[in-house]
Structure formats: C-alpha cells, structure tokens
Amino acid sequence: MDELHRFVFAGAPVRGLLVGLRESWRELLARRAGEPYPAPVRALLGEMTAAGLLLHANIKFDGALEMQMQGDGPVRLAVAEVQADLRFRATATLAGPVPEAAELPALVDARGRGRCAITLDPAAGRPGQRRWQGVVALHDAHDRPLPRLAQVIEQYMQQSEQLETRLVLAADDRVAAGLLIQRLPAVGGSRPSGERPEDARGGSEDFNRIAQLAATLTRDELLTLDADTLLRRLFWQEPLQRFAPRQPRFACRCSRDRVAGVLRGLGRSEVDAVIAERGAVEVGCEFCGAAYRFDAVDAAQLFVPAADRPPGQGALN
Ligand SMILES: [Zn+2]
Structure with missing residues (x-):
C-alpha cells in the first residue's frame, strides 16, 4: 500500500x-x-x-x-x-x-x-x-x-x-x-x-x-x-x-508535446541534421523510460507555425 x-x-x-x-x-x-x-x-x-x-x-x-x-x-x-x-x-x-x-x-x-x-x-x-x-x-x-x-x-x-x-x-x-x-x-x-x-x-x-x-x-x-x-x-x-x-x-509528466517543445527549442536545422544522419530523432524520458520518436514527417509538423497546426499538437507547457 x-x-x-x-x-x-x-x-x-x-x-x-x-x-x-x-x-x-x-x-x-x-x-x-x-x-x-x-x-x-x-x-x-x-x-x-x-x-x-x-x-x-x-x-x-x-x-x-x-x-x-x-x-x-x-x-x-x-x-x-x-x-x-x-x-x-x-x-x-x-x-x-x-x-x-x-x-x-x-x-x-x-x-x-x-x-x-x-x-x-x-x-x-x-x-x-x-x-x-x-x-x-x-x-x-x-x-x-x-x-x-x-x-x-x-x-x-x-x-x-x-x-x-x-x-x-x-x-x-x-x-x-x-x-x-x-x-x-x-x-x-x-x-x-x-x-x-x-x-x-x-x-x-x-x-x-x-x-x-x-x-x-x-x-x-x-x-x-x-x-x-x-x-x-x-x-x-x-x-x-x-x-x-x-x-x-x-506518475511522469513527460509527453510527446513536451518533447516536441524541446525539439522546437533546439531549432529546425539541428533536428533536421539528426534525422538526416539517423532517420529519426529519438528521445527517451529518464524518469519513466518512455521513448518518443520523431521522423521526417513528424519533424516537418514541428516547425509548422502554431496557427496552422492540427488541434491537439504543440501545446507547449
Ligand atoms: Zn516520463
């Protein structure tokens, strides 16, 4: 208990x-x-x-x-x-x-x-x-x-x-x-x-x-x-x-949106460089072991201006 x-x-x-x-x-x-x-x-x-x-x-x-x-x-x-x-x-x-x-x-x-x-x-x-x-x-x-x-x-x-x-x-x-x-x-x-x-x-x-x-x-x-x-x-x-x-x-507070926020903070060229080299960006949460993977399509979505993004994505917190 x-x-x-x-x-x-x-x-x-x-x-x-x-x-x-x-x-x-x-x-x-x-x-x-x-x-x-x-x-x-x-x-x-x-x-x-x-x-x-x-x-x-x-x-x-x-x-x-x-x-x-x-x-x-x-x-x-x-x-x-x-x-x-x-x-x-x-x-x-x-x-x-x-x-x-x-x-x-x-x-x-x-x-x-x-x-x-x-x-x-x-x-x-x-x-x-x-x-x-x-x-x-x-x-x-x-x-x-x-x-x-x-x-x-x-x-x-x-x-x-x-x-x-x-x-x-x-x-x-x-x-x-x-x-x-x-x-x-x-x-x-x-x-x-x-x-x-x-x-x-x-x-x-x-x-x-x-x-x-x-x-x-x-x-x-x-x-x-x-x-x-x-x-x-x-x-x-x-x-x-x-x-x-x-x-x-x-309970962990990590989420795909949070990781997306971190990747946006890194900047497009940095993210694109990793994808060019490895095919995707993979981020693991050290608190709970969750793995988040962003491929080229996901990465392109990351850098679409907020107003054009589909709902449910990119809520930075
Ligand atoms: Zn986590």
Missing part, C-alpha cells in the same frame, strides 16, 4: 508524517531504462523521494517540490520531484562504479563539491507565485560531511525554518519510507522566539520526548511495518490524532 499519514499529538505542539511507498516505488524502479540502480543509489533515490513527499505534504503549496543533488562522485545527478497531489517521479544519472554500502558523502560529495537544493516551482497560471530555491548544506557546522540524507534535512529545517525536526528515512528494492516529527511553530508567531518562555519549555519537553521515541525507529521497522503497527509501537503512550491518509503515486 502506498500511503502518507498525517497526525498530531493532542496537547503537544508536535506533528508527524509517515510515508510508505511499495507498489509505486517498485514501478518507478521497474521503469528505469537501462541498468538497474546499484543498491546505495536506489536507497538514496528512495530516501529523497520519501523525504520529498514528507516535505511537500507538510506545507501548503500548489506546485512541484524538487529535491536535486548534483554530485561529484558516482552520482552525478539525483532528482526527486513531488506534485501537490503527491504524484512523484525520480531519477539518477551515474558516472563510474558505485562502492558497495556507500553513504551519502561517497555518492555525491566525494571531492567535497556536491550540491543539494530544494526548489518550489509554482503550478502554471498561479499569479504572484515565484519559483523559490533553497540551498541545502551537505556538511555540518564544523564542515564535516553528514552521513545520511535524514541528517541533511534535519539540519536544513532547523537552519532555514527554525523548525526542530526528526527524520527517519529508508529505502530498498521494495519499499521507500520515511517518518517526520516536527515541532509546530508557536501559535501567534511563526518562530519559537515568539513563544512565552513557559510555553517554550513545555513544548520542548513534549517535542524532545516524542523525538526520542521516533529516533528508536529502526530502518528495518520502517521498511517492514504497516502504518498502524508502526505508530502504535512507537507512540502507544501518546494521544495521537490521525487524519485521513493520502495516496502518493508514481
């Missing part, structure tokens, strides 16, 4: 989210064109996907949240993208062999030049909303590389949002999952500094207690337990208020 659960702790300024991807995660892996991902890359991509879903479900934003790693190790690029309705897709581009059991630094930060960014890209046609990008540090305050993605995101939430967060992430070839526990901003102010001191103290105790419970969750439990069992096992002493679960699903 592919589910995202939201819950709050009654009487405590703490919220939580739990996501477990099974069928949709396997579908994403199965759609990979070419060699299957090595286990450490699969784990990274699954953790990025789970984290992206948790972060998007934790904010009100109509658009795409994208987490992107630009690596200088065997992972050159890893991207996980989540839409407001929790459709997701993810892909990684590799260069060179991946060491067994490699952790985050060895995968994307081998020479200390890895980059991680989170981008919020508003849905088309939302006036006044602008694309926003935050740089996510892969090192701690002493410039030591953080071994796991969960620690990277915990630090990012603390520094950028001043929100104390505990995160457990895990992924293998069958499941990608994550648990996020977060201290809620004080009521009447978006920052904990706006709290009265006694509220801050009480809130901190609640958060610390619940975060410690969350930290006892093993990756193995996260990968194997269903949501009810997991939440009961961790928080059986806490008054949990749960909301209706949501269904994340794997």
Whole structure:
C-alpha cells in the first residue's frame, strides 16, 4: 500500500508524517531504462523521494517540490520531484562504479563539491507565485560531511525554518519510507522566539520526548511495518490524532508535446541534421523510460507555425 499519514499529538505542539511507498516505488524502479540502480543509489533515490513527499505534504503549496543533488562522485545527478497531489517521479544519472554500502558523502560529495537544493516551482497560471530555491548544506557546522540524507534535512529545517525536526528515512528494492516529527511553530508567531518562555519549555519537553521515541525507529521497522503497527509501537503512550491518509503515486509528466517543445527549442536545422544522419530523432524520458520518436514527417509538423497546426499538437507547457 502506498500511503502518507498525517497526525498530531493532542496537547503537544508536535506533528508527524509517515510515508510508505511499495507498489509505486517498485514501478518507478521497474521503469528505469537501462541498468538497474546499484543498491546505495536506489536507497538514496528512495530516501529523497520519501523525504520529498514528507516535505511537500507538510506545507501548503500548489506546485512541484524538487529535491536535486548534483554530485561529484558516482552520482552525478539525483532528482526527486513531488506534485501537490503527491504524484512523484525520480531519477539518477551515474558516472563510474558505485562502492558497495556507500553513504551519502561517497555518492555525491566525494571531492567535497556536491550540491543539494530544494526548489518550489509554482503550478502554471498561479499569479504572484515565484519559483523559490533553497540551498541545502551537505556538511555540518564544523564542515564535516553528514552521513545520511535524514541528517541533511534535519539540519536544513532547523537552519532555514527554525523548525526542530526528526527524520527517519529508508529505502530498498521494495519499499521507500520515511517518518517526520516536527515541532509546530508557536501559535501567534511563526518562530519559537515568539513563544512565552513557559510555553517554550513545555513544548520542548513534549517535542524532545516524542523525538526520542521516533529516533528508536529502526530502518528495518520502517521498511517492514504497516502504518498502524508502526505508530502504535512507537507512540502507544501518546494521544495521537490521525487524519485521513493520502495516496502518493508514481506518475511522469513527460509527453510527446513536451518533447516536441524541446525539439522546437533546439531549432529546425539541428533536428533536421539528426534525422538526416539517423532517420529519426529519438528521445527517451529518464524518469519513466518512455521513448518518443520523431521522423521526417513528424519533424516537418514541428516547425509548422502554431496557427496552422492540427488541434491537439504543440501545446507547449
Ligand atoms: Zn516520463
């Protein structure tokens, strides 16, 4: 089952989210064109996907949240993208062999030049909303590389949002999952500094207690337990208020029209040159493995002015 659960702790300024991807995660892996991902890359991509879903479900934003790693190790690029309705897709581009059991630094930060960014890209046609990008540090305050993605995101939430967060992430070839526990901003102010001191103290105790419970969750439990069992096992002493679960699903946004738009952007002479050489332009989607083929006739259609095109073609987006 592919589910995202939201819950709050009654009487405590703490919220939580739990996501477990099974069928949709396997579908994403199965759609990979070419060699299957090595286990450490699969784990990274699954953790990025789970984290992206948790972060998007934790904010009100109509658009795409994208987490992107630009690596200088065997992972050159890893991207996980989540839409407001929790459709997701993810892909990684590799260069060179991946060491067994490699952790985050060895995968994307081998020479200390890895980059991680989170981008919020508003849905088309939302006036006044602008694309926003935050740089996510892969090192701690002493410039030591953080071994796991969960620690990277915990630090990012603390520094950028001043929100104390505990995160457990895990992924293998069958499941990608994550648990996020977060201290809620004080009521009447978006920052904990706006709290009265006694509220801050009480809130901190609640958060610390619940975060410690969350930290006892093993990756193995996260990968194997269903949501009810997991939440009961961790928080059986806490008054949990749960909301209706949501269904994340794997879906790609690629389409023939989008590819046509890219080819138009390349220009006619470029496209014609490829067709002259190979008979057709073939474009594969690295997210879902879909293949798009444009032969000479298709290519001629591409460069007909929009007004003369038959309906259903060339809707650029
Ligand atoms: Zn696709």
